[in-house]
Structures are given as structure tokens and as C-alpha cells.
Amino acid sequence: MPAGAVTEPTRNSAPDGSVMQIDEPRFLGSRLRGETVLTDVAGNDFRVADLLGKPVILLLSYYGCDGTCPTMNAELAKVLAQVNRFALGKDYRVLTVSFDARDTPTTANTFLAKTGPVPEAMRGGWRHAVVKTGDVKGFAGEVGFNFFWSDAARAFLHPNVLVFLTPEGRVARYIYGTRMDARTVELALVDADWERISSTTAVFDQLTGACFSYNYAEGRYQWNLSLLAGVGSFILGVSLMLLGAGLYRRKMARKLQGEMHA
Amino acid sequence: MNLKEWIFTTDHKRVGVLYLIGSMAAFAVAGIMAMLMRIELSTIGPTITANPTQYNVWLYTHGAVMILGFQIPALTGFFANYCIPLMIGAKDVAFPRVNALSVWLFYVGVILALLTFFVPDPPDIMWTGYPPYSTITTGNTALYTFTVLILGFASIIGGVNFLTTVAYMRAPGVTLNKLNIFVWCTLGAFVLQLVFVPVLGTAVTLISMDKYLGTHFFDPANGGDVLTYQNLFWFYSHPAVYVIFLPFIGVVYEVIAAHGKNMVFNYKMVVYGGVGGIVALSGVVWVHHLYVSGMADWLRIGQMITTLMISIPVGLMMIGLIGTLYRSSIAFTTPMLYALGVVFLFLIGGLTGIPLALPALTIGVSDTYYVVGHFHYVMAVAGTFAIFAGVYHWFPKVTGKMYSEFWGKLGFWITFVGVNIVFWIMMDIGVKGMPRRYYDYPHFPQFEAAHQWMTVGAAILGVGFFIAVLNWIMGAKNGKPAGDNPWGSPSLEWSTVSPPPHGNWPTPPSVAEDWHPYGFRKD
Numbered sequence A: 001m002p003a004g005a006v007t008e009p010t011r012n013s014a015p016d017g018s019v020m021q022i023d024e025p026r027f028l029g030s031r032l033r034g035e036t037v038l039t040d041v042a043g044n045d046f047r048v049a050d051l052l053g054k055p056v057i058l059l060l061s062y063y064g065c066d067g068t069c070p071t072m073n074a075e076l077a078k079v080l081a082q083v084n085r086f087a088l089g090k091d092y093r094v095l096t097v098s099f100d101a102r103d104t105p106t107t108a109n110t111f112l113a114k115t116g117p118v119p120e121a122m123r124g125g126w127r128h129a130v131v132k133t134g135d136v137k138g139f140a141g142e143v144g145f146n147f148f149w150s151d152a153a154r155a156f157l158h159p160n161v162l163v164f165l166t167p168e169g170r171v172a173r174y175i176y177g178t179r180m181d182a183r184t185v186e187l188a189l190v191d192a193d194w195e196r197i198s199s200t201t202a203v204f205d206q207l208t209g210a211c212f213s214y215n216y217a218e219g220r221y222q223w224n225l226s227l228l229a230g231v232g233s234f235i236l237g238v239s240l241m242l243l244g245a246g247l248y249r250r251k252m253a254r255k256l257q258g259e260m261h262a
Numbered sequence B: 001m002n003l004k005e006w007i008f009t010t011d012h013k014r015v016g017v018l019y020l021i022g023s024m025a026a027f028a029v030a031g032i033m034a035m036l037m038r039i040e041l042s043t044i045g046p047t048i049t050a051n052p053t054q055y056n057v058w059l060y061t062h063g064a065v066m067i068l069g070f071q072i073p074a075l076t077g078f079f080a081n082y083c084i085p086l087m088i089g090a091k092d093v094a095f096p097r098v099n100a101l102s103v104w105l106f107y108v109g110v111i112l113a114l115l116t117f118f119v120p121d122p123p124d125i126m127w128t129g130y131p132p133y134s135t136i137t138t139g140n141t142a143l144y145t146f147t148v149l150i151l152g153f154a155s156i157i158g159g160v161n162f163l164t165t166v167a168y169m170r171a172p173g174v175t176l177n178k179l180n181i182f183v184w185c186t187l188g189a190f191v192l193q194l195v196f197v198p199v200l201g202t203a204v205t206l207i208s209m210d211k212y213l214g215t216h217f218f219d220p221a222n223g224g225d226v227l228t229y230q231n232l233f234w235f236y237s238h239p240a241v242y243v244i245f246l247p248f249i250g251v252v253y254e255v256i257a258a259h260g261k262n263m264v265f266n267y268k269m270v271v272y273g274g275v276g277g278i279v280a281l282s283g284v285v286w287v288h289h290l291y292v293s294g295m296a297d298w299l300r301i302g303q304m305i306t307t308l309m310i311s312i313p314v315g316l317m318m319i320g321l322i323g324t325l326y327r328s329s330i331a332f333t334t335p336m337l338y339a340l341g342v343v344f345l346f347l348i349g350g351l352t353g354i355p356l357a358l359p360a361l362t363i364g365v366s367d368t369y370y371v372v373g374h375f376h377y378v379m380a381v382a383g384t385f386a387i388f389a390g391v392y393h394w395f396p397k398v399t400g401k402m403y404s405e406f407w408g409k410l411g412f413w414i415t416f417v418g419v420n421i422v423f424w425i426m427m428d429i430g431v432k433g434m435p436r437r438y439y440d441y442p443h444f445p446q447f448e449a450a451h452q453w454m455t456v457g458a459a460i461l462g463v464g465f466f467i468a469v470l471n472w473i474m475g476a477k478n479g480k481p482a483g484d485n486p487w488g489s490p491s492l493e494w495s496t497v498s499p500p501p502h503g504n505w506p507t508p509p510s511v512a513e514d515w516h517p518y519g520f521r522k523d
Helices: A068-082 A105-115 A136-141 A182-192 A202-210 A225-261 B003-007 B012-041 B052-088 B096-117 B141-168 B181-213 B226-260 B267-284 B297-325 B334-357 B359-365 B369-399 B405-431 B445-478
Strands: A037-040 A045-047 A056-061 A093-098 A126-131 A148-150 A155-157 A161-165 A171-176 A212-215 A220-223
Touching: A037 A105, A056 A068, A056 A182, A068 A093, A068 A105, A068 A182, A105 A126, A161 A182, A171 A182, A182 A202, A182 A212, A182 A220, A202 A212, A220 A225, A225 B141, A225 B181, A225 B226, B012 B052, B012 B096, B012 B369, B012 B445, B052 B096, B052 B141, B052 B181, B052 B226, B052 B369, B096 B141, B141 B181, B181 B226, B181 B267, B226 B267, B226 B297, B226 B334, B226 B369, B267 B297, B297 B334, B297 B359, B334 B359, B334 B369, B334 B405, B369 B405, B369 B445, B405 B445
Parallel strands: A056 A093, A093 A126
Antiparallel strands: A037 A045, A037 A126, A056 A161, A148 A155, A161 A171, A212 A220
16 A cells, blocks of 8 residues: 555545634634644654643644645745744744544655655654544644545545644644745744743743734734834833933033033 | 903913812712712612613713823822922913913813713723723713823823923922922823823724724734733823822822921932832833733733832832821821821722732732722722812912811711721622622622612712812801911922912012921921
8 A cells, every 4th residue: 555545534524614714712722631642753652742841833734645735844844944033842843743543654754755854953843743542533623623534535625724832732823824934933933932931032032922913814913003003102202201301401401501601 | 250361371370270170070070970880789780770881881980080080180280280380489380371271171071071971872981991892882982082182182281391390490499309299299290191191092092993993903803902902001001090199199298297397208218219219110010900811921920020019119108108207296187187098098008909919819809899999099099088188288378268177177087987988898898709890799699788888988988078078168268368378388389478379479489598398497
């Protein structure tokens, strides 16, 4: 059997468009149980909870996919190479997990060979894995991720989404689409880690993060205009105060000079 | 009395009196709203209205008018206008016409606030105006926005005026270290107003833009950030607490020094440590209003520390007051009783505030009557008592006549008892779980008796305030001549005749080198 081939599809249902949507109000903030045991490409078992403690980007794919899953993984690798503010492995981790119950470490390896291996610099922080025990659907469902098999397409239909988890395993942000950019990923990582000051520069990360807010309707970050307007008006008030104080000092200095000359 | 002369006056004293009349009218309206709420809450189920929105309108009017229409204008409008030029030996303020504009704007703001009773869908968004409710309610959010903007603008131009006045118009010899504590406190309050009011103005403008122009500044579904409003609002509104606190504690200093005939204890500590410390720290404590709104722990803990830190300058100011009382010749006049009342009430309010600075405790009592009781003690009641102390103290200067001490003291004691009945019980049932801002409380029948006691207490304190105001009116009309300096104070405002003429002194005052506003003779 060729690696990644689908021989016994998890036959489900007729196509259901709502599957592609994640119920964000329900799942944002929900917490992964973390007890699911995964097996990585080297055959090592680990629990999801073992990866937590830092923000995690969770990418749910299936390794027999010849559609968007390889694109998502390859695109993510490209974007992470451009993320300079945070170091993969040190500041955050990435976890690709198959939602196809038939996937194995072998199919995962084949997938990696097909999509291009994880760059050397990222290997310490990015693991590809399959669910060893338990319910795949249940694991994906913990973050609101649904999928189904389409006989017509002979493929799984599923959302293309990066799930950003907090160090405690709570869902902090969903970023949709196969096209992604480094700034969005950085801001989503700030959102995922805003409860902690993990380093001396993290305060500045939080401040820049506060300058942007996430637009759920358009699925992108945008300037937090209300905050900028507030900060601008505060700076205006302080500037006018300082201007007044400066003028007062200058006038007093001139008066003093005049008195000394007199 | 020529009404036109009063309306178009540029005399700082008349402008001050106009502020007093307007703010006392606002106080009466806010008091009636409070009484209506208390009557409504005296029984479970509808008492005088079956419409919860009507209750919200009362609540909105009470909060907005008490803070924006009564306390801030009375303290930074009446007292600052009337007293500051006199205390520094100036004939008027730096920009008298701007001063007149400021009081007109204040009246426009008060009228806008009172329109609440006449527009079809009055604002029902409390004085905080939090979105998303303020952007989706059928209530008139624009009225709230314009009221805040008008009153805010009035206070900004007032602030510029007084900072300029004190900077440039002090009489020869009145150096910075010889300014009255009240002047320092008011300057601190105006600095806060100038720096922080623009932020509030921006925030309330943006909620109206969201509601009426379809923008999404605070709409999270479309990229807005609903919590930003709360941050911007409290970024101004916590310093606004000090905009009230600083002048009122300044008034109390003047009263206690004059009626105790004592030098202010550790003047420089009070000015630089107290006033300076509060001004410096007041902008970094606002987050304690948002402990339960969702925030990072590091921010919560950071602002817990700053909140606890600001109790140091506030504590210095209280030490200064107690030190001034120590070994002073206390005369238990009406103003002194009110001033001592402030010390007592503020101590209760301040000490009950410490648990609210600590996130672990706040989360337990957040949105309960405990918080309501605390801020009424620390700000509303202490501030109002200070205003009454000040009005009694400067009453002889303003009118040239003396009020009745008997009615003054009677009014004080009645009010003092009423206040403690209402707000002590409020804190008690808050700790036991009574939530705030509820129109009805069928799930908490155990608190009905307490609510009834509070309604009785509110009626008692209302009677006390009424006696005080009546005492002023009767005193101004029929009081005995007070003389120019009935308290024997060396502070400059008492060096001119009562009431002071236009220009304040026939000839510009000058002070001796050893003069000090608190230099009471000890012999």
C-alpha cells in the first residue's frame, strides 16, 4: 500500500458546509485536556500536555492529503523562517497532527518527504505526529475542528486553520487560510502568550500586540484605532502641559534676566 | 440684584457663586434620583416603577450628575474660582472672559444632563457608558457624549486659566512655598484634568461614532476592541477620583488649620509628597477597576502594586491633617465638624479600599454593594462633606453674614448619622453577596430589611442636607454681619472686606517676609 493512500476512508456523510466553520465564540478560550497520546515521526510517544508550557501552533492535517495540507505545512515553514521576534523551540512550538485515524509515523515521514523536510533550525520546535490512542475526532473536536470524508472528492474536507494555543493549552486564536504572513503569526503568538512576561523584551511585545486587534469578520489583524486615538489624545494633553510649562520657564528666566540687568 | 450682570459677569467671585448655585441644583437632582432608587429598592418587586429601564435612567442620572455636575464643578468651579485669586492676592483670574465661558459651558452641560427627563429615550448607560450596551441601547447615548464633552471642555479651559493665574498673578511675596494647600491641591487636580480629560473625550466620542455613524471602534466582531473603552474610560476616571479628592482634601486643610488655629503639619511633605505623589501616580492605577474584565496576571499584579503605592501619598495627606489637629485649638464650629467628618468617613472609605486593591479579594466582592459603599464613603460622601465644610467656612466671606451654628451643627449630625446608616449597611450586605445595579432582588430576600434601613438612612441624610442648604439661604438673607475675618485666619482671602469688592482689594495686597497662610499666633 503506498504511503498516505486512503484505502478505508472514514466514511461519513454528505458534504456539510458548516464543517468548514469553527464555532469561535464557543471554542476560543477552551482548554485542551492534554492527555491525548501522540506518536511522532521517530516513533516516540508523548502527551499533548508535554508540549505545553509555551505557546503552541497546532496544525491539523492529514498525511495522505495532496491538496491544501502540504501547502499549509510548507507555507508555515516559509513564514516561520521570517518570524524574527520569537524563536521556534525556545519561545513557542509547532505541532502538526493528523486527523486521519489511519495515519502512522510512516505516512507522516512520507508526507514530510513530499512536502519537504522541516528545516534544520526548526526541528527542535516542530513535531509531526499522529494520534496513538484515543479518539482522533474527539481530539480535533477539542479545538472545534471538524472534518468529513467526501466520496466525490476522494479526500477529507476540512478547514485550513492554524490554532494558536496558550502555554496552558487554551485556544487563543484561529488564523485561517493557506496564505499567511509573518506579522499575523507574530501577533497571534503575542495573543497566545499575553498572560506571561516570558522575557525582558516581552513587555514590548505586549505593547505592540495591544496596538493591534483581531478582526473576526475579515480574519486579520488591524490597528487598534480606538487605543491609538486614546493614546494620541493623552500625548496631546501631556504635550500641551509641557509646552505651557516650557513657556512659563522661559518667561520666568527672561524676567529674572531683566531684573539682574536692572 | 441685576440678573444680566450675573449672567455676563467676568468677576471670578460671581463666576464661582454661579458654579455653586448650578452644582447645588445638580446635587439636588442627583439626590432626588438616589432617593427614587432607594424607595424602589425598599421592597422586592416593583415599588414605584415596574420599568427596569426607568431605574437605569435614575442610576445614570445620579452617577453622572453627582460626579460631572456636582462634585467636580463645586470643587474646581466654585472653590477654585472664589478662593484661588483671593488666596494668592490677585485681583481676578488671568482670563476672566474665558472664565465666564467656562461657567456658561458648565450650565449648558447641566441642562443637557437634565434633558434626560424630557427626551423620549433617555440615556440608560450609567455614568460609565460601557459598550457594547451603550452602542446598541435605544437610549440616547449622544446626550451622554455631548454632556461629557461640554463639561470636559469647560474644565479644560478652567484648568488653563487657573494654572496661568497661579503662575503669573501671585502677589509679591506669595512664593510657591507659601501657597495655601488648597491652591496646591487644586493645581494638581487641574493638571490631571488637562492631561486626562482628552482621553475621556475621545472614548465617549468613539462610542457615539460606533452607535450613530456605523464605525467599529469597540465592536470586536469587526476588529474593534471592547475592552479598550473600559481602559480609556478609567484611564481618565480614576484620576478623576483625585480631581475630586485633591480639592476636597485641600478644603479640609484650610478648615482644620483655620478652626484649629494651627500651622499645617509638615507643609512640604503634604505638598511634594502628598499632592505631587498623587499626581505622579494617579495615571498608573486605573486597571484596578478592571480586575474582573479579563487581563494578564502580570498587569493585574503590577497595578495592584501601584494601587497600594498611591496609598502612600494619600496617607501622607492624612498624616498632615492629623498632625495639624494635634495640639491645635480646636473650635467645634460647623465647618470643623464637617471637616472632622471627612477625616472619619475618608478613613473608613480608604481602609475598605485596600481589599479592593488586591485582585484575590476584589474578585470576591466585585460588582457587589461593598464596592458601592466603599466609593460612596471615600469619594461621594467624604467629598460632599468637604464641600459643605468649605461652603460653611467661606460663607462669611461670600455673603458677609454668619449662618446659624445651631442649625449648621444639627444638619451635620443628622447627615452624619444618615450617611453611616446607608453606606455601612451597603458594605455589609455587599460582603454577604448583594449585587450592585440591580433593579430588583427577588433572589436575595434576606437583604430586604437592610434595603429598608438604607432607605430610612437616605431619607435622614436628605433631611440633614436640606437643613444645611436652608441654613445657607436663611443666613445669606437674615444672618448677622460676620466681619471680615471671623476665623482669625492669616490666609489672604480673609484680609479683604466681606464680601470682597470687584478687584478684591482697593490696593494690591503685599505680604511681609515672615507671612504664611497658616502663621497663626500662638500667644
